[in-house]
Amino acid sequence: MSDLFNSSLRELSAALAAKKVSAVELASLFLDRIDRLNPGLNAFIALDRDKTLAQARAADEVRKIGAGVTAISPLCGIPLAHKDIFCTKGWRTSCGSKILENFVSPYDAHVVEKLAAAGMVTLGKLNMDEFAMGSSNETSYFGPVQNPWDVSRVPGGSSGGSAAAIAARLAPAATGTDTGGSIRQPAALCGLTGLKPTYGAVSRYGMIAFASSLDQAGPMAKSAEDCALLLNAMAGFDPRDSTSLERSTEDYARDLEQPLAGLRIGLPKEFFGEGMDADVRAAVEAALAEYRKLGATAIEVALPNSGLSVPAYYVIAPAEASSNLSRFDGVRYGYRAPEYDDLNDMYSKSRAQGFGAEVKRRILIGTYVLSHGYYDAYYLKAQKIRRLIAADFVEAFKHCDVIMGPTSPSVAFAFGAKSADPVQMYLSDIYTISTNLAGLPGMSLPCGFGNNNMPVGLQIIGNWFGEAKMLNVAHQYQKATDWHLRMPSLAGAAQ
Amino acid sequence: MNRETQWEVVIGLETHAQLQTKSKIFSGSSIAFGAEPNMQANAVDIALPGVLPVLNREAVVCAIKFGLAVGATIAPRSVFARKNYFYPDLPKGYQISQFEIPVVQGGGLSTRVGTGDTATEKFVHLTRAHLEEDAGKSLHEDFHGRTGIDLNRAGTPLLEIVTEPDMRSSAEAVAYARALHSLVQWIGICDGNMQEGSFRCDANVSVRRPGEPLGTRREIKNLNSFRFMQQAIDFEVQWQINEINEGRPIRQATVLFDPDTGETRAMRSKEDAHDYRYFPDPDLLPLEIRPEWIAEVGAGLPELPQAMQQRLQSEYGLSAYDAAILTGSRAMADFFSVAVGQTGAASAKLVANWVMGELAARLNR
Known part of the structure; x- marks a missing residue:
């Protein structure tokens, strides 16, 4: 029991099936850890012990009554926590913003619904950059999240609460969302495994x-295997999301055990140029050496337009956000x-007081680029660049099975280090943004430690619908x- | 001074026809009229965080029917766009409409202007017709100085039908509006109820001296009866002519018609017009309509009024005028068809006279 806080989902599932632990006991274990550790981390921003335990009791019932009667999901009874961007019935759903500080959702997001249907137990709601706009979790109305590896540093963002919670072993897994790197970058900065699926693989309804x-939702956990199990429960067609893809369901864990002999790894030269810190480079190159030992070969590929991804992204994303x-x-x-005085005054004051500075900045940028006379020069041009970036990937994947590189140019930085300079902050996502623009799946997995003993993430980019391959490649490395x-000392010391 | 000969009136109409679907254009809520406020507004209609639109295929079928009925091009690929502006009865802060690529392009409608033997044929070209959602309603009474919001109507499917500036008098505008009103009911896409707002017109009106380029137009919003349309356009034309004669140039503006005074007055001028920041809605895929779908919808269309007029003339020897009157509404045309089926073709003229005279008179009583 005492070491279950650090177990994999497969181990938790086995313990539940063997009745070595109940869902209620598991939920209590994590809730107690949250009580002890969360005040120093600020990862959870909504907790409701009664709700959590009620869900856990229901999961125990399902395991008891359903045994031998119906197929029980391997995830039944395992706790997880949701990024506060997902509408969760009966829970406050704030999106990290004052403007939704008191919003209690009357409905569940598709992802929440699917994980609950699998019997997973909601531990609480996780802090995030306001409206997912940020790379450090410093834009949350509820205050920044601390990185469990070093509480003077950021956990990354925008799914920083998700990353910190798992790293501190306050939850075995969490949901995240990734618009420009918001799953992968915090996973890298907190030493976790996180996966952004192909656009359309997971429904956006309720997110x-x-x-x-x-925007695309995905799993965050300690390992690729855990991510595969979670993705199995999260993905699938949803008629309520018109951009959800109508594909037959697949088992994302099916290829985990495939050997990597003959794997062709594409290394974009644009991802290995200037801008990457030396410690990150060393860890990534060591990981590539490990892959060669596993039988993979590395091939240089070109993504000539990837340098345009950050500016294109900072036109398209704010335009849609505005x-x-x-x-x-x-x-x-x-x-x-x-x-307020009148209608316009009510709008102005409510939004001026309700939104934080970074959200306002992006609303202003987005409004500007969509304005009459600027639309062609900014928005249409950015959409053209987007197609060029996608075409680069199509060409690259003719020569390789997966693409690898760093997830983030640096390890976790100190609070305030980049918050005064938005462009420096935006460049944190320089390696992750192009996959979102192309709609490709990507993941980050821990590949060592850099300066100040902070984790480094290796990024794997898969072909469209290449999640199973990506997970296989990550699992074999793990x-x-x-x-x-590896676990931050703060997490182990709590025992 | 005879103003009629000095000035040419130029009118284009934009009509919003509410489509007779069971549910809203992007959600499953009912669109039945008259429910208690906000009882027909679900999570999507009130724009809760995280909700998404899903296109109602029935609304597309209505657009295809209309496109076929007016001989337009049905776009194989059209795009939904967001029209961004803030208003309390617009829950998302944007209206989903079609902007650059509408579903129905071109086409036109033949109308008869005037009555009897002096009636003339007028063909009005359509620019486009596009699908969009309606907004809710702001209720300014009964709230003690505050405003109530009813979102039952939010998301109701509309087809906005836009003409070229082809009409040259209020009589032509009304004739076109009546023909369109009849057609949308004929093909079963709109109930035509103008009191409930199911069919409402905006008129773009300008005047010029013959041969000169188009004058500056003013748009008369929300005309919900043919009589008001006639009065509003006549007043507006006279007002514009007077302004120009007084040396005051016309400024582009949106105006409202007040039936009590019979006058139009400006709501807002072009200077404070919105920049709607249209862009393709990323929540919706482009609307793709394959030829097979068009063929399937076409097969279900009734005989159209124009075709029926031709047939009544050739089959029963009726005059063009009689044929036009008999096809003035689907109900009258159906009644005539059944009646003449009972009496035989030989007495068609007799039946026609009876339907147009005796029956119509009694129905009007």
Whole structure:
């Protein structure tokens, strides 16, 4: 029991099946750890012990009554936590913003619904950058999240609460969302495994929209195997999301054990140039050496337009966001300014007081690039670049099975190090953004430690619908190494 | 001074026809009229965080029917766009509409202007017709100085039908509006109820001296009866002519018609017009309509009024005028068809006279 806080999902599933532990005991174990450790981390921003335990009791019932009667999901009774971007019935769903500080969702997001249907138990809601706009978790209205590896450093963002919670072993797994790197970058900075699926693989219904054409939900956990199990429960067609892809269900864990002999790894020269810190480079190159030992060969590929990904992204994402966030107007729900003169004043004050600085910055950028006379020069041009970036990947994948590189140019940085300079902050996602623009799946997995003993992430980019291959490639590496098993001392000391 | 000969009136109409689907254009809520406020508004309609639109295929079928009925091109690929503006009865802060690529392109409608033997044929070209969602309603009474919001109507499917500036008088505009009103009911896509707002017109009106380029237009919003349309356009034309004669140039503006005074007055000028920041809605895929779908919808269309007029003339020897009157509404045309089926073709003229005279008179009583 005492070491279950550090177990894999497969181990937890086996313990539950063998009745070595109940879902209620598991949930209590993690809730107690949250009580002890969360005040120093600020990863959870909504907790409800009664709700969590009720869900756990229901899962225990399912395991008891359903045994031998119906197929029980391997995830039944395992706790997880949701990024606060997912609408969760009866839970406050704030999206990290003051404007939704008191919004209790009357419905469940598709992802929440699917994981609950599998019997997973919700531990709480996780902190995040406001409306997922940020790479350090410093833009949350509820205050920054601390990195469990070094609490003076950021956990990454925007799914920083998810990453910190798993790293500190406050939850065995969590949901995240990734618009420009928001799953992969915090996974890298906190020493975790996180996966952004192909655009359309996971329904966006109930996930509060940041940039609709880029947003994608995915799993965050300690290992590729855990991510595969979670993705099995999260993915699938949803008629409520018109961009959800109508494909037959697949077992993302099916290829985990395939050997890697003959694997062709594409290394884009653009990902290995200037801008990457030396410690990150060393860890990534060591990981590539490990892959060669596993039988893979590395091939240089070119992504000539990837240098344009950050500027294209910072036109498209704010444009969509400026429109998506219009519904937060103080009329029907959410924050409304206490005093105002007339309708326009109510809009202005409610939004001025309800949104933080980074969200306002992006609304302004987005409004500008969509304005009459600027649309062609910015928005249309950015969409053209987007197609060029996707075409680069099509060409690259003619020569390789997966693409690898760093997830982030640096290890976790100190609070305040980049918050004064938005462009420096935006460059944190320089290696992750192009996959969102192309709609490709990508993941990050721990591959060593850099300066100040902070984790380094290796990024794997798969072909469209190449999740199973990507997970296979990550899992084989994790069988040969133990970086993903390392735990910050703060997490172990709590025992 | 005879103003009629000095000035040419130029009118284009934009009509919003509410489509007779069971549910809203992007959600499963009912669109039945008259429910208690906000009882027909679900999570999508009130724009809760995280909800997404899903296109109702029935609304597309209505657009295809209309396109076929007016001889338009049905776009094989059209795009939904967001029209961004803030208003309390617009829950998302944007309206989903079609902008650059509408579903129905071109086409036109033949109308008869005037009555009897003096009636003339007028063909009005359509620019486009596109699908969009309606907004909700702001209720300014009964809330003690505050505003109530009813979102039952939010998301109701509309087909916005836009003409070229082809009409040259209020009579032509009304004739076109009546023909369109009849056609949308004929093909079963709109109930035509103008009191409930199922069919409402905006008129773009300008005047010029013959041969000169188009004058600056003003748009009269929300005309919900043919009589008001006639009055509003006549007043507006006279107002514009007077302004120009007084040396004041016309400024582009949106105006409202007040039936009590019979006058139009400006709501807003072009200077404070919105920049709607249209862009393709990333929540919706482009609407693709394959030829097989068009063929399937076409097979279900009734005989259209124009074709029926031709047939009544050739089959029963009726005059063009009689044929036009008999096809003025689907109900009258159906009644005539059944009646003449009972009496035989030989008495068609007799039946026609009876339907147009006796029956119509009694129905009007």
